[in-house]
Amino acid sequence: MSSPAGNPPRPGAAASRYGRIELRGVRAVGRHGVYPEERADGQEFVVDAVLELDLTPAVETDSVAATVNYADLADRIARRIEGEPVNLIETLADEIAVDCLADPRVRGVEVTVHKPHAPVPRTVSDVAVRVYRRRPIQVVVALGANLGDRPAALQRAVDALAAAHPVVAVSPVYETEPVGGPPQPPYLNAVALLEAAAGPYDILTLAQIIEAAAGRTREVRWGPRTLDIDVICYGDLVLDDPRLTLPHPRAAERAFVLAPWHAVDPAAVLPGHGRVADLLRRLDTSGIRRRDDLHLAVPAGTGAPVPGGTAAQAGGSSGHAAGHTAVAPGALP
Ligand SMILES: Nc1ncnc2c1ncn2[C@@H]1O[C@H](COP(=O)(O)OP(=O)(O)OP(=O)(O)O)[C@@H](O)[C@H]1O
Numbered sequence: 001m002s003s004p005a006g007n008p009p010r011p012g013a014a015a016s017r018y019g020r021i022e023l024r025g026v027r028a029v030g031r032h033g034v035y036p037e038e039r040a041d042g043q044e045f046v047v048d049a050v051l052e053l054d055l056t057p058a059v060e061t062d063s064v065a066a067t068v069n070y071a072d073l074a075d076r077i078a079r080r081i082e083g084e085p086v087n088l089i090e091t092l093a094d095e096i097a098v099d100c101l102a103d104p105r106v107r108g109v110e111v112t113v114h115k116p117h118a119p120v121p122r123t124v125s126d127v128a129v130r131v132y133r134r135r136p137i138q139v140v141v142a143l144g145a146n147l148g149d150r151p152a153a154l155q156r157a158v159d160a161l162a163a164a165h166p167v168v169a170v171s172p173v174y175e176t177e178p179v180g181g182p183p184q185p186p187y188l189n190a191v192a193l194l195e196a197a198a199g200p201y202d203i204l205t206l207a208q209i210i211e212a213a214a215g216r217t218r219e220v221r222w223g224p225r226t227l228d229i230d231v232i233c234y235g236d237l238v239l240d241d242p243r244l245t246l247p248h249p250r251a252a253e254r255a256f257v258l259a260p261w262h263a264v265d266p267a268a269v270l271p272g273h274g275r276v277a278d279l280l281r282r283l284d285t286s287g288i289r290r291r292d293d294l295h296l297a298v299p300a301g302t303g304a305p306v307p308g309g310t311a312a313q314a315g316g317s318s319g320h321a322a323g324h325t326a327v328a329p330g331a332l333p
């Protein structure tokens, strides 16, 4: 990160500092409206924009280049007000929200468009529309099983996760030698990419409920299990909590996590560690083998549209992994 004006980097905690930039009362004259006189005469519009973003780079560098410059933002909003007229303030608010999200650092935005002099046949002090837009948060979960009907356990896990969160993609299945723990049978491992429909602790709780439903017991550390679901990351959230550590503290050294993740998303990055492809290259992968005879289905009605259309076609929920359509590697939005 650059550090103009000679400011040294400012040391900080490892955790992200999420925050908001609030810009209120951006005023300009526009010609938005349904009525011809609104188009002809124009009137004042007032916009408030609240941006959610990680302020860590700004705080660490004390550089305006590391954040959203609110002066530029005000200018963009005013130009949008003065620009091509639209009928509805809903449309104007949405256009401004889309503008705000064009900056990849912005996680979410709340835009309010006020039209205080709107033609209303009664006395009103203001008319306003507020829209919210949030970038979806990608969650990566790792699945493992080495007892019982392993493919069925993995498929049931995907189905149960998909009932609560859109599943964007599921990796190929890998047969892997156990890492750590007592002597035990080989694992099947896979990775699922979800769009978070809840907070990180809700996802952990759901994972533990699904594990319990699969008969998971915990007798020995790293012992054999009917099903294991680890939360590998929740966007780039960093959490240093023994109940939920994010990213998963051992993910970077586990080929049985990184190989399936890389297969389903070759551009993946493990927050704080770098590209999964690079991490994987440094690991011993001799104990893992892709099982192309097994496929985990993304249940119908979940997932994002995928170029080539394989994300949500297969039937799912059958409890059997073999024969279903896997999402093509690299087929992510
Ligand atoms: N990112 C995470 N994903 C899942 N569990 C986590 C995470 N961070 C902390 N935990 C906690 O770890 C505890 C042990 O989890 P679990 O029994 O699944 O471990 P394990 O799979 O045997 O080992 P490992 O954590 O090395 O994968 C859980 O009670 C859970 O609260």
Ligand SMILES: Nc1nc2c(c(=O)[nH]1)N=C(CO)CN2
Pocket (backbone or CB within 6 Å): 143, 144, 145, 176, 177, 178, 179, 180, 181, 187, 189, 222, 228, 256
């Ligand atoms: N091959 C393999 N080894 C493991 C696995 C796993 O899923 N696959 N999970 C562990 C604890 O989560 C410990 N060791």
